[in-house]
Amino acid sequence: MSANILEALTKLAAIKQLDPIAIQEIIVEAVTATLVKKLDPEADLEVFVDNASGNIRAKFKCLVVEVEEGVGQISLAEAREEYDKKAVLGEYIEKTMSLHEFEPKLVKTAQKIIQDRIRRLEDEKIQNDFNKQKHTIVTGKIKAIDENNGGYRVDIGYTDALLPLDEQIENEFYRVGDNIKAYIVNIRASGGGVTMVLSRTNPEFVKKLFEAEIPEIYNDSLKIRKIVREPGIRTKVELEANDPRIDPVVACVGPKGTRIDSIRKELHGEQIDIVVYNDDVEKMIENALGVNGVKRVIIERNHAASVIVEDADKVMAIGKQGKNVKLAAKLTGMKIDIYTVAEFEEKMAKERRTIKIGRAHV
Numbered sequence: 432m433s434a435n436i437l438e439a440l441t442k443l444a445a446i447k448q449l450d451p452i453a454i455q456e457i458i459v460e461a462v463t464a465t466l467v468k469k470l471d472p473e474a475d476l477e478v479f480v481d482n483a484s485g486n487i488r489a490k491f492k493c494l495v496v497e498v499e500e501g502v503g504q505i506s507l508a509e510a511r512e513e514y515d516k517k518a519v520l521g522e523y524i525e526k527t528m529s530l531h532e533f534e535p536k537l538v539k540t541a542q543k544i545i546q547d548r549i550r551r552l553e554d555e556k557i558q559n560d561f562n563k564q565k566h567t568i569v570t571g572k573i574k575a576i577d578e579n580n581g582g583y584r585v586d587i588g589y590t591d592a593l594l595p596l597d598e599q600i601e602n603e604f605y606r607v608g609d610n611i612k613a614y615i616v617n618i619r620a621s622g623g624g625v626t627m628v629l630s631r632t633n634p635e636f637v638k639k640l641f642e643a644e645i646p647e648i649y650n651d652s653l654k655i656r657k658i659v660r661e662p663g664i665r666t667k668v669e670l671e672a673n674d675p676r677i678d679p680v681v682a683c684v685g686p687k688g689t690r691i692d693s694i695r696k697e698l699h700g701e702q703i704d705i706v707v708y709n710d711d712v713e714k715m716i717e718n719a720l721g722v723n724g725v726k727r728v729i730i731e732r733n734h735a736a737s738v739i740v741e742d743a744d745k746v747m748a749i750g751k752q753g754k755n756v757k758l759a760a761k762l763t764g765m766k767i768d769i770y771t772v773a774e775f776e777e778k779m780a781k782e783r784r785t786i787k788i789g790r791a792h793v
Contacts, residue, residue: 448589449552455480457552458487461544462530465537466491469502473523487530492523502533554625557590561618561627568639569629573609585611590627593619598630600663603699612697614639632662637703640694641668647682656708659761663701665750667719667758671708680705706762712736716767719759722748726772735766737778742771 463478466489470476474491481488493505495518505526510518518524530538571587581596583605594613605611613629614636630636637658647653652674660666670679683705684691695703709715713728716736724744729737740748748769749756760767770778 449549449556453552454549457548458545461548462487462489462541464544465541466502466533469537471503474503481529484529488527489530489533490525490527493526495520495522495524502537553590557618557625557627560589561615565615565617566635566639568612568614568636568643570610570612571629573605573607573611575607576605583611585613585629587627587629592627592629594629594631598628598632600631600699600701602663603631632660634658634660634666637666637668637694637698640697641683644690644693645683645685647674647677652677653679653682657762659758661754661758663699664752665702665704665754665758666698667704667706667721667762669706669708669719669762679707704758712763712765716759716763716765719762720748720755720767721759724748733766734764735768736763737768737770737775739770739772739775742773745769745771 459478459480463476466476466478470491471494474493476489476491478487478489491503493503493510495507495510496504497507497520499506499509505514505524507518507520510524514524514526530541569587569592571585571592573583574586574591575584576582577584581599583594583599585592585594592613592615594611598613598616611631613631614633615627616630616633616635617628618625619628635658637660638655641655642649645653648655648670652672654671654673655668656671657669658666668683670683672679682690691703691705695701704721706718706721709718712730713736716728716738717725720738722740722744724741725738725748726741727739729739731737738748747755750758756767756769
């Protein structure tokens with residue numbers, strides 16, 4: 432541990448945004464805890480920070496002995512030469528030493544205690560920062576890529592955070608130095624302490640983007656009731672107007688589509704569907720699907736619905752890989768089946784035949 436440890440740790444405190452006074456207290460306590468085990472109670476140990484020189488010093492009484500064998504002793508020859516020409520065996524001489532003057536083993540012990548306590552202080556700060564900023568969006572810079580698990584280490588200013596693989600949007604790739612926005616979801620304990628965890632897949636990430644981009648949502652004129660998402664592919668946002676004069680779709684799209692385009696740009700082109708809430712279940716299912724050619728919605732038993740659409744609209748109603756109907760089902764809490772007119776008539780005819788055959792066997 433070098434003589435300028437105080438300067439080094441003060442710089443660390445500034446980088447990590449730690450309290451420099453707390454850092455000094457940690458140093459003093461650690462050195463005290465290390466030295467007190469080596470000294471007699473009569474030593475009257477005092478450890479203090481010498482701000483002028485940037486050193487940590489220890490002042491204590493040493494027992495005058497013929498031959499020095501430990502920290503709490505001083506040889507008669509040294510005592511007479513350096514401190515008091517009349518020194519005698521058995522008395523105590525007050526001595527002041529800088530930390531780097533102690534034996535290396537003792538210094539390393541103090542250093543380990545200091546490192547452990549500063550790490551705990553960092554963990555406490557991360558926890559406090561998380562409590563203040565959880566469920567918010569932060570902007571950071573990609574600092575490193577973990578080749579083992581595919582996670583990104585992100586510098587968010589006051590600490591490093593982790594964007595793990597399971598919180599990344601598929602097919603999104605970043606390089607060191609790239610800027611990134613993400614949502615703070617959690618903190619994760621690890622062998623080296625605690626780390627703030629980020630997400631770009633969480634539906635709340637989209638919600639915060641809407642709140643930031645659309646004033647009517649931020650000021651509660653519009654209410655986001657629910658968000659369902661297939662990250663990187665499609666998101667459906669269910670909105671209800673608290674002010675009847677506001678059209679949710681118009682408010683979210685914005686002048687010339689600028690608001691919704693800004694959100695889609697941040698999500699790298701992810702499809703965003705604005706769904707206007709309706710307390711009529713049939714109308715709500717129609718809104719959730721977002722196609723114009725819905726001819727009829729039939730509510731079945733067990734939270735199921737059959738939706739009849741024009742032939743040309745069936746593919747759009749189902750969506751690529753079935754994502755549109757799947758998200759509409761999540762949004763409404765209903766199992767939704769899509770039929771053309773001909774398919775539904777065939778389904779009903781088959782059911783009638785089944786019933787007829789069943790009755791014939793009775």
